[in-house]
Amino acid sequence: MIQLSYLDYLAVEGKSWLHHLSPKLKIIGMVLVLLGIVTLRGLPGLFLLYAILLTLFFVSRIPLRIFPLTLYPLVFAFLFIFISGFQILFILLIFLKVLCGSTGVVLLLATTPYPSIFRVLGRVLPSLFVTALFLTYRSIFILLNVLEETQHALYLRGGFQWRHPWRSLNNISNAFGHLIIKGIDASERMYESMVLRGFKDKIHYRGE
Amino acid sequence: MSHIHLPDGVLPIWLWVSGFVVAILVGAILLRFIKKEDLTRRLPLLGMMAAAMVLGASVEIVPIAYHVNLTVISGILLGPSLIFLATFVVNMILALFGHGGITVIGLNTLVLSIEGILGFSLFRLFWRLLKRLTPAVFFATFLALLVSTFAMIGVVSLGTSHYEELIHQEGKGLFEFHFSKEKEDHHGDVAEKKVNLNRFIAILLSLGFIGWMMEGVITTLIVRYIHRLRPDLLRLERQV
Numbered sequence: 001m002i003q004l005s006y007l008d009y010l011a012v013e014g015k016s017w018l019h020h021l022s023p024k025l026k027i028i029g030m031v032l033v034l035l036g037i038v039t040l041r042g043l044p045g046l047f048l049l050y051a052i053l054l055t056l057f058f059v060s061r062i063p064l065r066i067f068p069l070t071l072y073p074l075v076f077a078f079l080f081i082f083i084s085g086f087q088i089l090f091i092l093l094i095f096l097k098v099l100c101g102s103t104g105v106v107l108l109l110a111t112t113p114y115p116s117i118f119r120v121l122g123r124v125l126p127s128l129f130v131t132a133l134f135l136t137y138r139s140i141f142i143l144l145n146v147l148e149e150t151q152h153a154l155y156l157r158g159g160f161q162w163r164h165p166w167r168s169l170n171n172i173s174n175a176f177g178h179l180i181i182k183g184i185d186a187s188e189r190m191y192e193s194m195v196l197r198g199f200k201d202k203i204h205y206r207g208e
Numbered sequence: 209m210s211h212i213h214l215p216d217g218v219l220p221i222w223l224w225v226s227g228f229v230v231a232i233l234v235g236a237i238l239l240r241f242i243k244k245e246d247l248t249r250r251l252p253l254l255g256m257m258a259a260a261m262v263l264g265a266s267v268e269i270v271p272i273a274y275h276v277n278l279t280v281i282s283g284i285l286l287g288p289s290l291i292f293l294a295t296f297v298v299n300m301i302l303a304l305f306g307h308g309g310i311t312v313i314g315l316n317t318l319v320l321s322i323e324g325i326l327g328f329s330l331f332r333l334f335w336r337l338l339k340r341l342t343p344a345v346f347f348a349t350f351l352a353l354l355v356s357t358f359a360m361i362g363v364v365s366l367g368t369s370h371y372e373e374l375i376h377q378e379g380k381g382l383f384e385f386h387f388s389k390e391k392e393d394h395h396g397d398v399a400e401k402k403v404n405l406n407r408f409i410a411i412l413l414s415l416g417f418i419g420w421m422m423e424g425v426i427t428t429l430i431v432r433y434i435h436r437l438r439p440d441l442l443r444l445e446r447q448v
Binding site: 076077097129136144170176190 | 213214216218221239248251252254255256257258260264278281296297298301303305306307308309310311425426428429433434437438441
């Protein structure tokens, strides 16, 4: 989640042809990737899709330090090893589906600024939902800032140590509580400034 | 733990499409219960709690593969209508980061909102009965997590036949593939290639129990902290 601001930076500052491609086309592309993931049931097809996505990833000149983000969902796919009773082909199939999805999403987020994504979504989804989505996305950055300050306080109080579970749980809970209260205060301030700027149910994006 | 971490293309299409349809219907019904001005005024709070849920979900407690959902605390602060919208948003953002598939958003919203709505209702009930914050929050969180985990197991088991189909699908599909395997071997393997859902449930429930206890304690301590500093947020005085 910490990489979120870096992804945003890449999406805005990137200069590749994929960055210049219309957000609408990129979202349609993502829908096609999803369609491929849902319908393809053979390894060669999924390998081909993954190879195309990897090529796009490197052609778009997205820095390699972002690449591990595409591997992160594999953590959750590991439970299929147990479900399948260690069937290697099935596990490979699932892992490829996971990698195709995550690479597609990272490609979209690293080449498209989020207001552009929300603008396109606003045309197909209810405005209330898109506004909630936008405010949540904005709030993540506010909370990450508060979290950075809270982390120092957390470390000073001992942080998280398995040797002292009760103290650690107390520390974590206080940190989350502090985060939530600070976040709520910030959200109230954000709402007041939004109302002062004419907010009524819907956020209007530049160019609308 | 109750969040479905299945990637796209694993659950049968009828299941995730139904998830979206039911989630949209439930969302439309629940949002009718809230006044428009109240909704607009509380949208930033919704955004902030949804962001806290996203951050909570991104902190993995590695040894037990568990992450806190913070759905119950969000449910307590937001109420049943807004927690539904918040879980929809949270699942959408989490899906964008590979935390569960995009096609699973509808089902995940249903499962997580069961947790949030049940957490809210149980907290109110226990508070009315016990008049003590700590047990009210802990039991509400524990029970809500227990029920939502079983809801998640129910969803996963509904797709069992589809997983088995995926395991047995060599030579089928849009692009065929054949590995050097004899036909008779394939028949011999059928029994072994059954989906082992019991093993999955056993692992999930044993790890989940530790997680529910942990999240119960964390949620209780957070609510106590909020109660000390901003009791108005819990809106308890109306019930006393």
